[in-house]
Amino acid sequence: MTDVQDKHRARGRPALAPEVRDQALAAAGALLAEQGLNGMKARTIAARAGLSVGSIYKLFGDIDDLIRELNMITYRDFAEHHRQALERAGLDRSKVHGRVMVLAKAYVDFVTTENARWRALLAFNRRQGGAAPQYYTDVEDELFQLVIDVLEPAPGLEDVALRETSARALWAAVHGIIVVVLPNASYDNPVATAMNQIEMVVGAYIRDAAQSR
Amino acid sequence: MTDVQDKHRARGRPALAPEVRDQALAAAGALLAEQGLNGMKARTIAARAGLSVGSIYKLFGDIDDLIRELNMITYRDFAEHHRQALERAGLDRSKVHGRVMVLAKAYVDFVTTENARWRALLAFNRRQGGAAPQYYTDVEDELFQLVIDVLEPAPGLEDVALRETSARALWAAVHGIIVVVLPNASYDNPVATAMNQIEMVVGAYIRDAAQSR
DNA sequence: TCTCCTTTGTGAACTGTGTTCATTTAATAA
DNA sequence: TTATTAAATGAACACAGTTCACAAAGGAGA
Numbered sequence: 190m191t192d193v194q195d196k197h198r199a200r201g202r203p204a205l206a207p208e209v210r211d212q213a214l215a216a217a218g219a220l221l222a223e224q225g226l227n228g229m230k231a232r233t234i235a236a237r238a239g240l241s242v243g244s245i246y247k248l249f250g251d252i253d254d255l256i257r258e259l260n261m262i263t264y265r266d267f268a269e270h271h272r273q274a275l276e277r278a279g280l281d282r283s284k285v286h287g288r289v290m291v292l293a294k295a296y297v298d299f300v301t302t303e304n305a306r307w308r309a310l311l312a313f314n315r316r317q318g319g320a321a322p323q324y325y326t327d328v329e330d331e332l333f334q335l336v337i338d339v340l341e342p343a344p345g346l347e348d349v350a351l352r353e354t355s356a357r358a359l360w361a362a363v364h365g366i367i368v369v370v371l372p373n374a375s376y377d378n379p380v381a382t383a384m385n386q387i388e389m390v391v392g393a394y395i396r397d398a399a400q401s402r
Numbered sequence: 403m404t405d406v407q408d409k410h411r412a413r414g415r416p417a418l419a420p421e422v423r424d425q426a427l428a429a430a431g432a433l434l435a436e437q438g439l440n441g442m443k444a445r446t447i448a449a450r451a452g453l454s455v456g457s458i459y460k461l462f463g464d465i466d467d468l469i470r471e472l473n474m475i476t477y478r479d480f481a482e483h484h485r486q487a488l489e490r491a492g493l494d495r496s497k498v499h500g501r502v503m504v505l506a507k508a509y510v511d512f513v514t515t516e517n518a519r520w521r522a523l524l525a526f527n528r529r530q531g532g533a534a535p536q537y538y539t540d541v542e543d544e545l546f547q548l549v550i551d552v553l554e555p556a557p558g559l560e561d562v563a564l565r566e567t568s569a570r571a572l573w574a575a576v577h578g579i580i581v582v583v584l585p586n587a588s589y590d591n592p593v594a595t596a597m598n599q600i601e602m603v604v605g606a607y608i609r610d611a612a613q614s615r
Numbered sequence: 616t617c618t619c620c621t622t623t624g625t626g627a628a629c630t631g632t633g634t635t636c637a638t639t640t641a642a643t644a645a
Numbered sequence: 646t647t648a649t650t651a652a653a654t655g656a657a658c659a660c661a662g663t664t665c666a667c668a669a670a671g672g673a674g675a
Contacts, residue, residue, distance in 0.1 A: 201622025202670040231662060241625045242663085252662070312525070326588065358579060358599035365578015366571060375539065386571035393610035394603060400613060415641045415652040444633060454654045455634085465633070617675085624669075630662085639654070645647085 205240075210248050213238035214258065221259050225305040226312060229256055256313055263306045264328045271295045271335055285343040286395050292336065293363050293387045297380055300371055311368070336360050345398030355398070362390050418453075423461050426451035427471065434472050438518040439525060442469055469526055476519045477541045484508045484548055498556040499608050505549065506576050506600045510593055513584055524581070549573050558611030568611070575603050 216238040220228040228234075231252055235242045249255040274295035280287050300307050336356040346352045370376060370383040429451040433441040441447075444465055448455045462468040487508035493500050513520050549569040559565045583589060583596040 200620075200672055202624070203672095204623065230660090232660095243625055243665085244623095246663070247624080354599065355602065357582075358602050361579040361582040361599065362575035362603050363578070364582060365576070366574040368581070369570075369574040369577060386567065386574065389568065389571050390575050390603065390607060393607040396613070397606035397610045400609070413643055413650050415643095415650080417652065443631090445631095456636090456654050457652090459634070460653075618673100619675095620671105620673080622669105622671085625665105625667085627664105627666095629664075632661085633659085635656105635658080636654105637656095639652100641652080642650085644649080 205244065205248070209240075213240060213245070213248055214255075214262075217255060218259055218262065221256075221309055222303070222305050226256070226309050229309075256309065259306075260310050260313055261328070263303070263310050266303070267299055267307075267310075268328055268332050268335070270299050271332065274298075275335070275339070283342050285340060286392060288339045289336070289359070289391050289395070290384075290388065292339065293391065294384065296363060296367060297371070297383055300367060301380065333357060333360060343395060343398060345401060355394070359391060359394055363387050366390070418457065418461070422453075426453060426458070426461060427468075427475075430468060431472050431475065434469075434522055435516070435518050439469070439522050469522065472519075473523050473526055474541070476516070476523050479516070480512055480520075480523075481541055481545050481548070483512050484545065487511075488548070488552070496555050498553060499605060501552045502549070502572070502604050502608070503597075503601065505552065506604065507597065509576060509580055510584070510596055513580060514593065546570060546573060556608060556611060558614060568607070572604060572607055576600050579603070 213234075217229070217234050220234060220237050229252060231242050231245060234252075234255070235245045238245070240248075245252075245255070249258065271292055274291055275288060278288065278291040280291065282288075333353075333356055336359065337353055340346050340352050340356055340359075343352075346355055366383055366386045370386060371379050373379060376382045426447075430442070430447050433447060433450050442465060444455050444458060447465075447468070448458045451458070453461075458465075458468070462471065484505055487504055488501065491501065491504040493504065495501075546566075546569055549572065550566055553559050553565050553569055553572075556565075559568055579596055579599045583599060584592050586592060589595045
C-alpha cells in the first residue's frame, strides 16, 4: 500500500519550509517570555510569526499543543540552567550542602530571570486535568537525577533508595518554598527570604542524615 | 449630604432578597466542587442558581470576583479543617512531631476530598498577576499561626523569630511535596508517598533543631 | 508555453464565553 | 389607577479558539 510510485513527487503548492516552523516557534517563544500565557492568542501568535491563523494550526495542532511545546523547551532550558550552575560553581563533590544550595540558587535565579516562562510552565501543567505528558516526566526525572547525583557523597545517604527518595523530597520542598515565597509581595526581599528558608530545610536534612547514620 | 428624608424609601422594584445571594453563592460553590474552574461559566452559574446572567453580575461583580469569594470560603474551610484535625487527634502539646504530622495529614486529606476546590485555589491565585488580596493573606497567616503554635514546645525552637521562620519554611516544604507528589500518576500510592516524604523532611528538621540547641 | 491538477495557505465564518445596557418588570407613591 | 422609580433580564457585543470553502502556487503533460 505504501508502494506508491515515487517519480511523481512534489505536486501542488509546496509546504512551508521546515525552518518556517522553527521561526514561528521562536516567535511564539519570544511572545511567551514577554507577555506570559496572556500573549498566547492564536491571532497574536500568527501576526508575530508573519503567518495566517490557519498556518499556526497546520504547524502546531492547536494552541495548547504549541504551549506544551514551548513549555517543553522551557523545561529543557531549566534543566540545562541547573547543570551549568553546578558546573560553574566547580565545588568539590564532597561539598554536598554547598552543591545543593547551588542548585537551589539556580532555581531561584531561573524564576527571577525567566519569570513569565516559568509561570507558564506551572500554570499550564496545573490546568491540564490528567497526568503530565511523557516527555515532560522525562525531563523531570533528568532533573531529579541531578539532585540524586549531588547527594551521592552525603554521609547517611549511601543507600540508593533512600538517596532517591531524599532527592525527591528535598527538591519538592525547595520547589514549595520558592512557589510560596517568591511571588509573595509581603517580603521586602523575597529572594533572600526564600534562600534562607531553603538553607534551613536543606541544612537540617543533610545534618540529620549524617547524624542518624 | 446624607441627610435625605427617610420617609420616601423602598421605591421601585425591590432588590433580590439578601438570602438569594447566599443561595447563589452556595450553588456556585457546589458547581465548583463538582466541575472545578471549568464549571465557572457565567451562564452555567446563572442557570444553576436560577437567575439571569445579569443578576450574577449585579450580585458578584464579575466571574473572577465570584471565584475569589468562593476561594476565600475554601480557604476558610481549609484552615478550619486543620484546626479540627489537630483537636480530634488530641495529642499532648509536647508531641511536636506527631502534631505537625497531623496537620500534614489533614492537608493531604483536604486535597483528596476537596480536590476540585483545592485546585481552584491554586490555579486561580497563580493566574492573578499581582499580589494576593488582603483577606487571602489573612487566612494564610492564620494557618501559619497554627503551625507556629504547634512548634512552640519544640526543643531548639524557643526563639520566636526562629520558630516563625521554621513554621513558614516547613509548611512551604509540606506544600511543595503535596503539590509535586499527589497529582503525579507515576506513584501507585501518592498519599503514602507524600506522607513518607513529608515525614522525612519534617522529622529531620525537628530532630536537627533539638540537636543543635 | 499553456493548461490542468494537486496540494497548501488563507482568512472569513462559526462557536463558545465574558460583559454590558436598553428594555421589561414589579413595586411604591400619589 | 396611574406615574414613577429601581431592579432584573437577556439580546447583543467583544473577543478568542477553531474550522473549512476557497484562493494561490507550483509541477505535469499537451
